[in-house]
Amino acid sequence: MSDVEEVGEGGEGAEIYPYGEYEGGRDENLDRHGWGSALLPNGDIYEGNYRRGLRMGKGLYCFRNGARYDGDWRKGKKHGIGTFVYPDGTTYTGQWRKDLKHGHGTYHYANGDTYEGNWFRNFRHGLGTYSYNDVNVTFYGTWKNGRMEGPGVLKYPGYRYHGKFEQNLPKGPGCFTFENVWMQHGFYLNIRDPAFDYVGAEDLTLDDTEETTESEYRGNPRGIVPIWRARSVAAFKSELLPPSPVPLPYKDSEDSLISIMEYLEQQYTIATGENETDGYVDENDL
Amino acid sequence: MICDYDDEPQDDDSSSTKLPDAEKEIIAAKLFMQQCSTLTGDNLYDHLSEVLNKILSERPENVIDFFEEYSRKVKEKRFKPKNDHLEDMFVPPIQYATACKIIPLLKEPHDLDTEEQMLADMTRNDMLQLSYFFEQSGLGLPKSDMFALVLSMRKLIKTEPVASIRFWGKVLGLYKNYFVLEADLKEEECIRRNELLAELETEQLTETGAGGDTTATSLENLENEEEGESKGRKLPPIPKAVFKPLPEPPQEPSGVGANKKVYYVCNEIGDEWVQLPDVTPRQIRVARQIRKSFTGWLNQDIVTYPDFPGKERNYLRAQIARISAGTQISPLGFYTFKQGGGEGEEEEEEEEEAEGEETEGGGMKTSCLENRRYESPPLGDLLDSSMSFWVHHILYILPQGRTSWWNPSPKPEADEEEAVEEEEAEEKPVIPGPEPEIGPPLLTPLSEDASLDAMPPWSVRISSNVLPEYALVIVRSNLWPGAYCFTTQGKIFQNVYIGFGHKHVAQNFTPLPLPFVEQDYPMGPEIMEMTDPTGAEEEQWRIDHLPKLPLDAEGEEEGEVEEEEIEEDD
Numbered sequence: 064m065s066d067v068e069e070v071g072e073g074g075e076g077a078e079i080y081p082y083g084e085y086e087g088g089r090d091e092n093l094d095r096h097g098w099g100s101a102l103l104p105n106g107d108i109y110e111g112n113y114r115r116g117l118r119m120g121k122g123l124y125c126f127r128n129g130a131r132y133d134g135d136w137r138k139g140k141k142h143g144i145g146t147f148v149y150p151d152g153t154t155y156t157g158q159w160r161k162d163l164k165h166g167h168g169t170y171h172y173a174n175g176d177t178y179e180g181n182w183f184r185n186f187r188h189g190l191g192t193y194s195y196n197d198v199n200v201t202f203y204g205t206w207k208n209g210r211m212e213g214p215g216v217l218k219y220p221g222y223r224y225h226g227k228f229e230q231n232l233p234k235g236p237g238c239f240t241f242e243n244v245w246m247q248h249g250f251y252l253n254i255r256d257p258a259f260d261y262v263g264a265e266d267l268t269l270d271d272t273e274e275t276t277e278s279e280y281r282g283n284p285r286g287i288v289p290i291w292r293a294r295s296v297a298a299f300k301s302e303l304l305p306p307s308p309v310p311l312p313y314k315d316s317e318d319s320l321i322s323i324m325e326y327l328e329q330q331y332t333i334a335t336g337e338n339e340t341d342g343y344v345d346e347n348d349l
Numbered sequence: 350m351i352c353d354y355d356d357e358p359q360d361d362d363s364s365s366t367k368l369p370d371a372e373k374e375i376i377a378a379k380l381f382m383q384q385c386s387t388l389t390g391d392n393l394y395d396h397l398s399e400v401l402n403k404i405l406s407e408r409p410e411n412v413i414d415f416f417e418e419y420s421r422k423v424k425e426k427r428f429k430p431k432n433d434h435l436e437d438m439f440v441p442p443i444q445y446a447t448a449c450k451i452i453p454l455l456k457e458p459h460d461l462d463t464e465e466q467m468l469a470d471m472t473r474n475d476m477l478q479l480s481y482f483f484e485q486s487g488l489g490l491p492k493s494d495m496f497a498l499v500l501s502m503r504k505l506i507k508t509e510p511v512a513s514i515r516f517w518g519k520v521l522g523l524y525k526n527y528f529v530l531e532a533d534l535k536e537e538e539c540i541r542r543n544e545l546l547a548e549l550e551t552e553q554l555t556e557t558g559a560g561g562d563t564t565a566t567s568l569e570n571l572e573n574e575e576e577g578e579s580k581g582r583k584l585p586p587i588p589k590a591v592f593k594p595l596p597e598p599p600q601e602p603s604g605v606g607a608n609k610k611v612y613y614v615c616n617e618i619g620d621e622w623v624q625l626p627d628v629t630p631r632q633i634r635v636a637r638q639i640r641k642s643f644t645g646w647l648n649q650d651i652v653t654y655p656d657f658p659g660k661e662r663n664y665l666r667a668q669i670a671r672i673s674a675g676t677q678i679s680p681l682g683f684y685t686f687k688q689g690g691g692e693g694e695e696e697e698e699e700e701e702e703a704e705g706e707e708t709e710g711g712g713m714k715t716s717c718l719e720n721r722r723y724e725s726p727p728l729g730d731l732l733d734s735s736m737s738f739w740v741h742h743i744l745y746i747l748p749q750g751r752t753s754w755w756n757p758s759p760k761p762e763a764d765e766e767e768a769v770e771e772e773e774a775e776e777k778p779v780i781p782g783p784e785p786e787i788g789p790p791l792l793t794p795l796s797e798d799a800s801l802d803a804m805p806p807w808s809v810r811i812s813s814n815v816l817p818e819y820a821l822v823i824v825r826s827n828l829w830p831g832a833y834c835f836t837t838q839g840k841i842f843q844n845v846y847i848g849f850g851h852k853h854v855a856q857n858f859t860p861l862p863l864p865f866v867e868q869d870y871p872m873g874p875e876i877m878e879m880t881d882p883t884g885a886e887e888e889q890w891r892i893d894h895l896p897k898l899p900l901d902a903e904g905e906e907e908g909e910v911e912e913e914e915i916e917e918d919d
Contacts, residue, residue, distance in 0.1 A: 082882040082890065093884030103879045108584060116883050124878050129585040132878070139880060149870035152590030164869075172867035173590040185872070195864060197594075198655050211866070219654040219860065231866050249857075283865045291859040
């Protein structure tokens, strides 16, 4: 803030206004308040509701690169239900909490795949369904931190696989069921892809180190293929199926009492009109 | 047990000399009573039990007075008149059905005219001779089937434009089996088909082009709507998911590569032969990834992961192409690339194809001719387990699904001369392009074949160790169980496939691993919202940039106020 002020002091009179454009309501502190349309200093556009200088209520935020968020805001953060269109054309529609994807939502990926299910702190977490668009396969099961982990069901055309997953790959004992008539028990092994044998060993080791250091990578492990080892075929019995996916218990922090009060206050102001907000200013500032 | 006591005194009376055995006696008596009458086929035991059963169930009074009546009634009931020869439905015996199918083949008019002989090359179809060799090698079909096959093949060549024909094998299915014939189409027919194919492709191209336009317009509409929504400010366009599936390599034209031959199938000999459609590279690629039993119905849907593009007839054709490419072998030297005194036409063909290949697949030879100066390798060499005296005479199918590699990102088309120049000039941009897939060339010895799981891909044996002078050499593919080749000391050889149409898998089938799970858009500065400037900041700037007017004092005051407010905010 001080930097800006210095610039302002030192600049000439013909200097460009550094705060973009704004049309809309302001409160007694001259903060943006009520409905407004802003062109932000970096070229982003926001059109929607403000409350005391922060985005609150419904609003559309559009980035310079075309990405946009249309939905609920609270205290200047994405919070509530909204749709985010990312610069690569993928979209997320669902619940947000404190700028993070959190709750129930659907993500449409660039190649047509979709994930519908639970999110926790920006990652796929909990029960979710992932549909592979190209190959007509759906996965239903448990996700942890953006990856398939734990029990899940893969639905192929004509048959299903019930089993456990680790790092997006099936691993361990499981069974294929064929139209609920037959089932084949066995287990999945995760082994090195023979196709990767031709790749220089150095590249692979590099990859490994990257994976260990790079905690952001949440895709499939590279160079590993799941191999199915069948053991027995039997008539279908539902009690022989491996445990089915269950929702993950996770603790959501409660909305703090203050924020609830603020929310109620906001509702009140919306109901009574903006003119009467003056009476609450003191409380808020305290 | 109680009976035993009752019976014992009687037994004593009848036979005093032998020690009686009650159980034996009862069995003997029962056997006697169960003897069937030679006239009616009834026996006393059943009759008595039926009569007693009837009496006990009806329980009439004074049964003893009309016991004979009961016995007669039961007998009467059992009596079925034998004059009921009329049946409601005519069920023809199975033999009759097969006979009906084969008789027309036998009645087919045939004369050994030269014209008929010109129809198609049937020289390698002496099925009776072949069946003898099959028998020697321990495989093959019944002789009657083989004979009927020749007849139906002879019928087929009169109606279909084929240049040569051969019995390929038999593919076993769950409900019905397929007999498969392999044929070379006549040249005119190939040209006609390729023209049709080209027409279809152009049509598809125009269709897809039209489709693309409509999507584009719809997207434009969407954009317009979006722009209408924004009040005042012009929003940048919505980013669109740009996902281009990999381009699909085009089908090889008939007469080339995997579509070099056409195949006719039927479920039973005497049925109409059905020509299988030409195979597409995608079908071959998917067929490599799935494992599905044949049912015997050509129009059966193939429900698999990944999706197979087509019906069972396409799947069968793809498997046949794979089996042919993998297992059609000949003794070394039987086929050769160039022939000294070849006919003009053949040479031209070869040249044309060679030219075509140079542009496409890097100068690989795609066809071979029969060697006229062929001398069979000695028996010992043919039996050599290194298999270096046997060669593939069908082109290897690349991972792409074609025998010649198709460049998915081709250079802009130009005249041939220019193209050559460009090739030289554009060597640098070619390097980052996709690396062409290269397979083993034609007539590669089997010793070069890759083994699967430490198992040799081929086994060879001799039909008789006692009489090696007349013995056959039999080569068996271990990768494609059911594929055999035999040769009589290298003179006559024949490839045949009799099996389920599946490749060998060492352990068990594993479904193709799923594609990678897509990742969310990563957090980054480009999608972090900016906080709005506070009113205080804006006001400060405005005050700082006020035109220098005499109202300085007021401005300063305001500025102070703002600063205080800012502190409070912090």
